[in-house]
Amino acid sequence: MSYDGVGPRAVMRSVAFLTAGALAVPLLTGCGSEDETSKPLAGQDIAPAARAQVTQGGTLRWAVDTVPETFNTFQSDADATTTRVAQAVLPSLYRIDENGRAQRNPAYLESAKVVDSEPKQVVLYKLNQQAVWSDGRxxxxxxxxxxxxxxxxxDSAYWTARNAGYDRIEKIERGENDLEVRVTFARPYADWQSLFSPLYPKQVMGTPDSFNDGARRKLKVTAGPFVVKKVDRKNEQVRLARNPRWWGRPAKLSEIVLTAVPREKRAAALAAGKLDxxxxxxxxxxxxxSASAAKGAAGPRSVASGSSGAAEKKADDKPSEADKADKASKADKADTSLAGFEVRRSLEPAYTQLALNGADGPLADERVRRAVARALDRTxxxxxxxxxxxxxxxxxxxxLALSGQEAYADGSGALGGQDTAEAQALLADAGWVAGGPIKEETGEKAAGAKGEKSKDKKSDEKKEEKEEKKEKDKNEEDKNKDDDGTYIVGQDGKAPGETTGGKELAQDGKQQLTHPHQGGAPGAYAPKGTAAPAGAAAGALAKNGKALSLRFVLPSGPGSESLRQVATRISRMLAKVGIRTETVKVADDSYFKDHVASGSYDLALYSWPASAFPATDARPIYAKPQPAADGSLNVEQNYTRVGTDQVDQLFDQAISTLDEGEERDLIRKADTRIWAAAGSIPLYQRPQLTAARKNxxxxGAFGFQTPVYEDMGFLEKGARPAAHPSGK
Known part of the structure; x- marks a missing residue:
């Protein structure tokens, strides 16, 4: 499953420009100061070393999730490995730094700036005079x-997955010389720095046939520190070699071999010396x-003599002492082999969220969504x-941003923190009360539009309680075992591409409730005087004869145990305010397509990658769903189906201003509105754990930063990397 990825820009989105209109949206109060500069919660952990300390040559064997189906990052089936290859072999005019901010890449750009804004925006690029493609052009x-x-x-003949920003360009011309490129925009575009990264040669982009097929299986012409030397699909490897025409700092490594290795097999591959x-x-x-700590303290236990007798054992025989000793010896040997590695830790540029499906059911009422949010202790x-x-x-x-990025500000105050009484009051105001009569439903009606309800409710509840108890008992033992959040939209190819579209929106004019004693967004709190229902935590709440129960859909795969632990803790928090949850575990390969993307869930956990360009990349995630011409609902990437006209207009204003400070302020205002709507609740930034050979x-764990491939390599004998950011 993918951890690094191309981000939401790799997924098809709407690029329709909506007129902002005259709506005045006040700044909603968040927890942080707008002028406060945030810092990343965890720095990158890559064992930094000066190039002089890195030996010349060597092959880096790097585990990836897949051998990509395409090397064209602008196609819908591009994945994390597509991006990794593109970063190493193609021009990127801007790279992301350790703070999640776009920085000019001097290997390709001497300068780039807006030289005109009236009557139209014009950007002038001055290219590095040494920059050439691998064919010499x-x-x-x-x-x-x-x-x-x-x-x-x-041109619909090009099978593209995204065109955000490119659709605003009016023309591209040669400047005063061959090293200058003038780009004129038909409409202002704040995130112009997001364009042309990566940049493909005209041989790939020039015709629909070359775009659609020419770069899927190979890249003949490139312009990076490395070139694609060989794609071995049988052995699931992509081999990158040092580019002899590279004009920048020469790559230290001779080769990088990207090998597809499943997550659960990587420890064994590391121990076997197959990965670095x-x-x-x-x-x-x-x-x-453990292996690193134990090295030198005690040698591995000796292998027990004699045969284990496995061939003669019956199916119901208990393992012999020889079996146990042999198994322990093999485990010790593997762990000893891991002593040459270390774990480099950081936080991924992605966050895990609780998604609340507001299309129908109880969560269509924003008071219920807010009650769910107020029940959670996110810390x-x-x-x-x-x-x-x-x-x-x-x-x-x-x-819309993570700590360290310029647009980051804590907007959660627009909704409010954990407050059981306030959550219960919101539910009471929405008509959900304790002790009300509940009508039992059977058959298809009980199953509901979202389907897959249990036929034996009591049996399922007993089973769920048993599983929760088992999970709780194992929590301390297993909490380090697996990944926290398997699913990142747009990075692992599991989220389907959405159709594009969009129309100019009118103000919805919905009346919202206001709590006079709170400073958050209108409607984020129950009206003054609303009583919390007594004993709500003791039993399910009911309304119109129906119990308040939410369907919590989760992936069932072996890499999601920790994600399910989070879901179990959320369910307990919701139970305290009277909200019951029905946990439904589904196959990994159907989780997104058949449940999240299709809207067949009430609650779900998945993650979004951060972007240096949220005005462009985050808009389709939070855009208000619109009816399509065929009568369906176009949700773009907004799988919660919760959106507002105000948020759409703030995004439109942000993408159309060339004032960076104004764009940042508009993004922060949009975020507070998104918090107030309570369609998704950000929980935590995802951990990034990388095993790396000590030299x-x-x-390693790059955090926000785009890897600098030409500087990677193995230390000279006796050289030591800079101190670990944590002081280790």
Missing amino acids: EIGAADFAAQWRALSGK LAEIDPAAAQRID ELAALVLKPLGLPAVPVGSH LANA
């Missing part, structure tokens, strides 16, 4: 123009930590996942 305006035409959305670098789960991290949930790993257990305060420098 200079990078220039023809490549920019070919990419614009392919991604503009005007791999993202791992907490269980593997614990093994590596406790963050600590459950991050504290055992030694990472900062701080809940995420924004939907590998400038690689």
